[in-house]
Amino acid sequence: MRFYKETNFKDTEIGRIPKDWEIVELRNLIKLCQNGIWGDNPIPGEKSYPVIRSTDITHDGRVVLSNTATRRILNKNVDQYSLQDGDIVVVASSGSSHLIGRAALFIHPKDEKTYFFSNFIIRIRPSINSEFLYYYLNSYLYFDFLKSLQQTSTGLRNLPRREWLRFKIILPPPNERQKIAEILSTIDKAIQKTNEIIAKTERLKKGLMEELLTKGIGHKEFKDTEIGRIPKEWEVVKLRTILNLKNGERPKISEIGSVPIYGANGVMGYTTECLVDNDFTLVIGRVGASGEVHLGKGKVWISDNAIYSENYNKLKVHLPFLFYLLKFKRLDRFASKTTHPIITQTFLKNFLIQSPKLLEQQKIAGILSTIDEKLEIERKEKEKLERIKQGMMDLLLTGKIRVKVA
Known part of the structure; x- marks a missing residue:
């Protein structure tokens, strides 16, 4: 190729385009344009169908079929609303304004199921390549158009279809x-x-x-403990016996810094100073993304919304192992059930873990x-x-x- x-x-109303290309409005490329169907709650013994929702469309315009809703569609509506291979499904209404206008290409998975979409469907004229149009509706040209619609309608929750169908497309x-x-x-x-x-x-x-x-x-023998069944040679210890924990401090973010700043969500910026300089530093989200676990290396700074290992017993614990273990334990389950979930040093210091030999x-x-x-x-x-x-x-x-x- x-x-x-x-x-x-050549100069046109929307800018310079190749001389042998043309400008067409979206409505002139469409043979069918209709609302989707949501259907009714399924009834045992009656046929139901998979219905794709707007939340099943990814940010990059893919349809995810692994978690579709199961709904009852009346027989009289099946032929009219069922999706065909190459249909483009569009989010025309949503509680989230950033989803409005999102478009995806429906490719039938050849599983003999009949699929439906709950929102809005367009079917392209045979002379137009639906895959080409799908890519166009996931380009910056289209996204810029959607932004212009947003600016003319504050808090947009429904796609203004008349204006949308007049979207101008550069057609090769x-x-x-x-x-x-x-x-x-x-x-x-x-x-x-x-x-x-x-x-x-x-x-x-x-x-x-x-x-x-x-x-x-390679363990053959196991024992029951307060944290479950573990190999017989392993111990159960509290975190405070193998490391010292400390709250982070408010960082000074710098545009020229190279020292990573860890917050509850991970690296949030860089600075010129370090709070700790160890081979490894365990970082645990304290507030916000409380319970999230990260592993820093060398010079790092830890912000005040996280807790970190100031030092640890290198004869007792290999910190990368503890990082994986605490990720596996899902500490976020133990955060306080408040408006701003939090995990405290006191809880962490007394948290029990299994401890193999080094x-x-x-x-x-x-x-x-x-x-x-x-x-x-x-x-x-x-x-x-x-x-x-x-x-x-x-x-x-x-x-x-x-x-x-x-």
């Missing part, structure tokens, strides 16, 4: 539309494959954490950190692919870069 830089443009020739859709779809498939690898690796990590942090490595802690942390490294590589690969996709959309959908069509 060959690309070339366009040099032959048919063969080029198809090529653009193919290119972007290829990148999407690579992103999806990466997503699947990440999901599979996360499932592996979850299973290994369950196994390693409760049964350890060597086993190091082995367990090593296994889990290897998986985290793989996850980090895959997440960076996904970010790279998303940047490539965004760059290609910006160039191909505006005609700045053209696809050579035979």
